[in-house]
Amino acid sequence: MKKVSFYIRSNPTDTDFSSDKxxxxxxxxEATDQNGRKYKDxxxxxxxxxxxxxxxxxxxxxxxxxxxxxxxxxxxxxSNRSDSITQCIVSGDYLSDVINxxxxxxxxxxxxLEQKTSKLKGNVQVYKFFVTRKRPQKVSYFSKxxxxxxxxxxxxxxxxxxxxxxxxxVDALVSAMELKLIPVDKSAIEKExxxxxxxxxxxxxxxDFGAVPNLDRQDRGNTPEYFETAYILVSFLKAKDxxxxxYSDVIDKAFSxxxxxxxxxxxxxxxxxxxxxxxALEGSYERKLMAMDFLDTIEKSLIDYKSNQKCFKIKPQDxxxxxxxxxxxxxxxxxxxxxxxAMPLIYWLLKSYNFQTYSxxxxxxxxxxxPIAEAAIYLQTDLTDFEVLLSDELNFxxxxxxxxxxxxxxxxxxxxxxxxxxxxxxxxHGYCSITKITEKIYSQSKSSSxxxxxxxxxxxxxxxxSKEKVVRxxxxxxxxxxxxxxxxxxxYEVEMPSGYIYMGILNEERMLKDxxxxxxxxxKTLVIIHYxxxxxxxxxxxxxxxxxLFDVKDPHSAxxxxxDFMDKSNIxxxxxxxxxxxxx
Numbered sequence: 001m002k003k004v005s006f007y008i009r010s011n012p013t014d015t016d017f018s019s020d021k022x023x024x025x026x027x028x029x030e031a032t033d034q035n036g037r038k039y040k041d042x043x044x045x046x047x048x049x050x051x052x053x054x055x056x057x058x059x060x061x062x063x064x065x066x067x068x069x070x071x072x073x074x075x076x077x078x079s080n081r082s083d084s085i086t087q088c089i090v091s092g093d094y095l096s097d098v099i100n101x102x103x104x105x106x107x108x109x110x111x112x113l114e115q116k117t118s119k120l121k122g123n124v125q126v127y128k129f130f131v132t133r134k135r136p137q138k139v140s141y142f143s144k145x146x147x148x149x150x151x152x153x154x155x156x157x158x159x160x161x162x163x164x165x166x167x168x169x170v171d172a173l174v175s176a177m178e179l180k181l182i183p184v185d186k187s188a189i190e191k192e193x194x195x196x197x198x199x200x201x202x203x204x205x206x207x208d209f210g211a212v213p214n215l216d217r218q219d220r221g222n223t224p225e226y227f228e229t230a231y232i233l234v235s236f237l238k239a240k241d242x243x244x245x246x247y248s249d250v251i252d253k254a255f256s257x258x259x260x261x262x263x264x265x266x267x268x269x270x271x272x273x274x275x276x277x278x279x280a281l282e283g284s285y286e287r288k289l290m291a292m293d294f295l296d297t298i299e300k301s302l303i304d305y306k307s308n309q310k311c312f313k314i315k316p317q318d319x320x321x322x323x324x325x326x327x328x329x330x331x332x333x334x335x336x337x338x339x340x341x342a343m344p345l346i347y348w349l350l351k352s353y354n355f356q357t358y359s360x361x362x363x364x365x366x367x368x369x370x371p372i373a374e375a376a377i378y379l380q381t382d383l384t385d386f387e388v389l390l391s392d393e394l395n396f397x398x399x400x401x402x403x404x405x406x407x408x409x410x411x412x413x414x415x416x417x418x419x420x421x422x423x424x425x426x427x428x429h430g431y432c433s434i435t436k437i438t439e440k441i442y443s444q445s446k447s448s449s450x451x452x453x454x455x456x457x458x459x460x461x462x463x464x465x466s467k468e469k470v471v472r473x474x475x476x477x478x479x480x481x482x483x484x485x486x487x488x489x490x491x492y493e494v495e496m497p498s499g500y501i502y503m504g505i506l507n508e509e510r511m512l513k514d515x516x517x518x519x520x521x522x523x524k525t526l527v528i529i530h531y532x533x534x535x536x537x538x539x540x541x542x543x544x545x546x547x548x549l550f551d552v553k554d555p556h557s558a559x560x561x562x563x564d565f566m567d568k569s570n571i572x573x574x575x576x577x578x579x580x581x582x583x584x
Contacts, residue, residue: 150172150173150182151182151183154169154173154184154185154188155185155188163195163199163206163207163208163232164208164231164232166192166196167192167231167234167235168235170196170235170236170238170239171234171238173188173189173192174189174235174238174239177189177242186243186244189239189242189243190243190244193235193236193239193247196235196236196250197247197250200253200254202253203253203257204229204253204256204257204258205225205228205229205254206228206229206232206254207225226258226271226275227268227270227271227274229254229257229258230254230271230274230275230278231274232254233251233254233255233258234274234277234278236251236254237278237281238281251282254278255278255282258275259290268314268315269301269312269313269314269315269322270314270322270324270325270328272294272295272297273298273324273325273332274324274328275294276291276292276294276332277328277331277335279294279332280332288335288336291332291335291336294332295329295332295333298325298329301313301314301315301318301325303321305321305348306348308343308344309344309347309348310345310347310348311326311345311348312325312329313325321348323349326345326348327345327371328371329345330342330346330349330371331371333345345371346371
């Protein structure tokens with residue numbers, strides 16, 4: 001008797017379990033005979049495993065089933081479900097004689113419920129997994145004692161303390177609610193926000209209330225309102241998705257005050273760093289540019305503390321680093337995917353303070369641990385692993401190797417029938433180039449629909465540092481195609497080789513109006529670009545910038561995936577994968 005076991009497993013090092021990022025789930029299969037002996041080639045050759053887990057940007061989950069040479073699309077509409085649907089197709093020679101096909105769950109995040117569908121034509125079985133995904137968990141330094149105090153104070157907070165402490169309470173309650181540490185009453189958060197709203201002046205800044213001096217007014221001379229306004233604005237931004245009431249007027253007026261050039265030039269650098277964080281939290285393209293403008297203003301206060309460690313001083317003439325200034329600047333860089341600028345600040349925070357000795361969750365500890373926790377999530381590890389990593393002379397390669405050894409490789413699926421391989425050639429020091437690749441892809445639904453994919457890595461881009469690379473991706477639609485306008489969009493998924501960190505898109509703002517950035521994956525070095533076929537030109541190119549952060553002995557290749565969607569049927573009609581040798 002032959003038995004095929006199908007597994008769903010979450011890599012233990014993965015921490016991003018949000019509902020729209022299901023790629024962290026690993027699928028694999030094995031076949032055994034009646035004595036339990038494994039068929040060594042089962043997972044690689046005889047069984048085809050195709051995990052589909054990504055809800056592609058509100059286009060719903062599409063699944064491709066390969067039966068011989070024919071490809072069929074299975075579509076699952078999950079728009080009416082709050083949790084996510086993960087499908088997996090298992091097909092192969094063994095399934096024709098399978099007597100006992102079973103499923104196992106190992107380290108599955110959340111509640112997993114299996115539902116088996118009817119058998120398709122051929123030796124194909126479809127399995128649906130309804131997976132309730134957990135939020136990514138930040139490292140929490142809320143002590144039990146502090147949690148008890150916070151649970152009590154959410155109903156009995158003394159508004160007479162100060163506006164700054166009231167904003168801190170809002171921040172703490174939102175964090176506690178996200179971490180599910182204590183039951184949080186949303187009306188209590190709204191009560192604090194209402195008190196802050198009443199304290200806002202018509203010009204946008206917040207006046208202090210109560211007899212207790214504000215925690216941020218000490219030693220700030222005549223401009224304490226700027227830092228305080230930025231900090232209170234952050235509390236509104238963090239809470240806006242957690243409470244029912246809309247505070248858009250409060251947020252707009254506060255931003256107007258922070259944007260005023262006259263105010264910007266009369267405040268210390270800590271005020272500018274928290275203002276930059278508020279802009280990064282808002283998240284729009286314009287606000288991200290504003291956040292970088294704030295940090296560019298204060299980078300003259302950035303100093304090299306030790307090897308691989310940097311910190312910010314409050315003012316250029318100061319001789320000590322500022323905890324809050326450094327922490328907020330690190331948060332801004334993380335929010336903007338400027339990981340190479342954030343990490344030296346994170347290192348300084350980790351090395352300079354032993355925050356494990358704090359018994360509670362004080363104001364300074366709260367500010368310091370947030371960027372560290374964000375960085376831990378970014379690197380797909382927890383804080384313990386992160387500290388070990390740092391103590392080992394920043395040996396990222398070792399960390400990657402450990403994670404690779406702890407994960408299964410059997411989930412990888414190759415598509416030799418239509419995968420294209422292109423060669424790369426290295427040139428010079430610090431630069432690499434590959435030959436120009438051009439593929440004309442024809443839509444399966446309408447053979448006349450075609451677009452051309454061009455991938456190049458060039459070494460003549462201006463203003464590039466030695467470790468920076470640019471990948472140019474172009475989409476050129478066939479002007480002779482009579483069905484050109486039936487294609488609604490094309491999505492590119494670009495992943496840089498091992499050791500490279502995605503840094504942004506170099507295209508000018510006028511071009512970005514036609515090229516929509518749908519998602520930036522923080523956990524991996526990839527970016528997804530959306531092309532609308534009703535653009536003003538038949539060809540558009542995107543320059544994707546990346547920086548080499550560390551060396552890897554056995555690097556993975558750069559890769560480009562192309563998703564072609566039909567808008568009318570809302571079905572993913574084809575998938576192509578282009579793989580290259582490592583760029584460097």
